[in-house]
Structures are given as structure tokens and as C-alpha cells.
Amino acid sequence: MSLMSLATGLVHASLVLFDPPADGRSADAATAAARGQRIMLQFNPEQLAVRRSATWTRPAGSGGNAGVPQPEFAQAGATSLSLQLFFDATTALGRRVEHDAAALLDCCRPARDKTVPRWAMLEWGTSTLTRFPAVITTAGVTYTLFAPDGTPLRAEATVELEEVGGSLPLTNPTSGGTDLVGAHGVHHFTQGDTLAGLAYHYYGDPAAWREIATANPSAVTDPLNIKPGTVLVLPRLGASRPGPVNHG
Structure with missing residues (x-):
């Protein structure tokens, strides 16, 4: 049984x-x-609504009965992602909806030099669908329920992201992702993470979880019980690395 099949929680x-x-x-x-x-x-x-566009041009025809020229590729448009989020403090003791909303709205603020936008990435398990660096173009919050004193208790939010562009991390198993040269640094383990999921995200191969565990002997004493907040070093996987490890 694989590590991924053991970690079936939300x-x-x-x-x-x-x-x-x-x-x-x-x-x-x-x-x-x-x-x-x-x-x-x-x-x-x-x-999750993912959109991608492309620009096509039609070269000038030769006239006469040549017909309509076939379109030719001009350029790719940025991938965009939109999603709706919900905040609810009625069943979460101590949770403040306005704090969650403020953090979300702050996503539209610029980065370190006050001119470059901060980048964002939606991470959800091992899915690579949304794992592209993006900028948040829109973040809107609608409050839908209030306490008698006016404290917001529920809210709905809409977030729009647009791809940064350029070369992307090798996260596809067919893209050569197992030949990375230690470019990923470290990962802060969070609730819901699994070693196999991290191996797939960073190296394109869930079987590489053993190498992450080996590189972090003091932090990974039990691969199925890693505490959130643990910092994991992501090791270098060389081109001579053997094929997927049988961890059944």
C-alpha cells in the first residue's frame, strides 16, 4: 500500500x-x-474556473479564389483562475471573518519595492491544476451575516488570479521533473500535506517521498505523522537517480 493511499483524509x-x-x-x-x-x-x-486564451492571425490572402487563409498562431494568453471562498465564524470558535477577509484583500497590495505585485499560488493537495505563479487581479468580499453588535459572521469572497508567465516549475511527471537540481530549498509542512504529495509537486514523482524522508531524519521519524510547521529540506535529485521506488 502506498503512502498516498494511507493519507485519505480531507x-x-x-x-x-x-x-x-x-x-x-x-x-x-x-x-x-x-x-x-x-x-x-x-x-x-x-x-474552480480555469481559462486560457490564444491570439490567432490570418495572413493576407493572395486574392482571387484563394479562399480564406488559415489562422496562424500569434501568442498565448495568460492562464486565469477564478474561485469563490466562504468564511463562517458561527461554528468556528474564536474565528474572525473580518480578519480572514482583510488577509484576502491585502493580496492585492504590492511586494517589497511597492511597485512589483506579490505573487500567489493556490495549493490543494497533489493537484497541479492551479500550481502556477500568478498575480491576484481582483479580490472582493461580500458580508452576508452579522451579529447583533455588527460583527461579520459570514462572508463570500471572489478571487481572480492571472498567470505570471515565463518558464514554470517542473511539476509534470512527463516533463523531466525528476532531474531537478535542488532548486526548491525547503517546504513548511502544513495540515493536509503528505510526503508523497510533496514529492509529486516538487519532483513530478510521488515515489520520491523516501528521498525527502531520508534527507530529514530528525524531522521525519514517522512518515505518516509529521507535525504541521515542520521545515523539510528538499534534496537534490540527480539525473542518475534510479526509477520510481517500490514503496508498496
């Missing part, structure tokens, strides 16, 4: 905010995100 999505790498390369986003601010979502999104 995985909470999180929105990670971080300053862009100094050189602006989106390929280094995973390293920057590992040190960023993580907003754990109270409820997982029920829907």
Missing part, C-alpha cells in the same frame, strides 16, 4: 502569497512560495 486548500524571486523567473516560484505567507482556506472551493 486536504485543505491554501493560498500562498510570496515576493517574486529577485530575478523575476517564475521557474524559481516554488522556492519563494515555500517561504511565503500561507492562508489556509476554511472551506475548500466547490468550483
